[in-house]
Amino acid sequence: MSKVTIISGSPSEQTRLNGVLNHVINYFHGVKNTPEIIHVRDLPPEDLIQAKFDSDEISKANKKVEDSNIIVILTPVYKASYSGVLKTYLDLLPQNSLEGKIILPIAVGGTYGHLLMIDYALKPVLNALGATHIVKGLFIIDRQIKKLGNDRYELDSEAKDRLESSLNNINTQKLFITN
Numbered sequence: 001m002s003k004v005t006i007i008s009g010s011p012s013e014q015t016r017l018n019g020v021l022n023h024v025i026n027y028f029h030g031v032k033n034t035p036e037i038i039h040v041r042d043l044p045p046e047d048l049i050q051a052k053f054d055s056d057e058i059s060k061a062n063k064k065v066e067d068s069n070i071i072v073i074l075t076p077v078y079k080a081s082y083s084g085v086l087k088t089y090l091d092l093l094p095q096n097s098l099e100g101k102i103i104l105p106i107a108v109g110g111t112y113g114h115l116l117m118i119d120y121a122l123k124p125v126l127n128a129l130g131a132t133h134i135v136k137g138l139f140i141i142d143r144q145i146k147k148l149g150n151d152r153y154e155l156d157s158e159a160k161d162r163l164e165s166s167l168n169n170i171n172t173q174k175l176f177i178t179n
Contacts, residue, residue, distance in 0.1 A: 004028055004035035005068040009075035009086025011041050016145040017074050017108050019153025020163065024072055024106075027167045035072070036064040040089045048088045058092050065093060070102045070170055073122070077109030081121040090125055099130030102170055105137040106163070108145065115139045138166045 006024055010017045021037075028035045038061045040048075047055040065071060075082040103126055105118050118137035126134055144159035157164065 001156065002033060002074065004033055004070040005038060005064045006035050006072045006074065007038045007065075007086070007089070009073065009083045009089070011083055011085045012076075013041065014151060015076060015077050016147065016153055017147040018151060019155055020106055020108060020140060021074055023155055023160065023163055024074070024154065024167065027164070036068065038064060038089075039099040040083075040085045041054050043089065048085070048092070052090060053092055055151070062093060062097065066096055068101065070104070072096065072104045073107065075104050075108075075122070077107050077114045077117055080114055081117055082107065087125070090129065093129055096130035097128060099107075099132065102133045102135060103131045103133065104135045104166055104170055105135075106140070106166070107137065107139050108142055110142050111136050111140065112139075128138050135166060135169050138162060 006021065008017060013151060025035060025037070032070055035093050044052075044055065046052070047058050052058060073086070075086050078084070084101070103124065105122050107118055107122070109115075109117070118139060123131075123137070125133060140155070140159045142164070144156045146154045146156070148154055
């Protein structure tokens with residue numbers, strides 16, 4: 001069975017990104033796989049800012065990535081790029097830590113004007129970390145995620161279909177990569 005880690009790069013606790021995160025978690029539970037979750041915002045800020053590679057919390061997070069063969073990276077779009085807190089954490093991953101893993105980048109932004117952010121901002125960093133199996137990234141417009149209250153969200157049918165397709169694509173990729 002594949003080990004899955006989801007890295008949520010939102011600096012905010014209340015975010016539409018949680019709607020996508022919950023859908024991804026439910027998808028993996030549906031295929032009998034319980035993913036590990038890294039909420040970067042919950043890592044010690046001083047460890048992130050001071051680049052404490054040897055901190056216990058950073059080491060635990062990095063171990064989750066190391067032990068997984070599927071990594072889903074979620075990020076909001078800020079200033080035409082992925083979140084700074086996500087970048088700070090990615091900088092603390094060991095070189096080549098994404099080598100041999102299937103990576104699915106997912107971004108949530110306010111306009112399709114930021115659609116290429118995944119290809120031009122995030123993928124180069126993932127490649128620098130050794131990623132060679134990056135599944136086609138998914139960009140979701142924030143208005144496609146309805147806030148229901150109490151940290152509950154609902155994806156519209158088009159966004160949900162595209163997300164399901166991307167997640168199903170991971171299983172297809174897994175067949176070609178394993179052993």
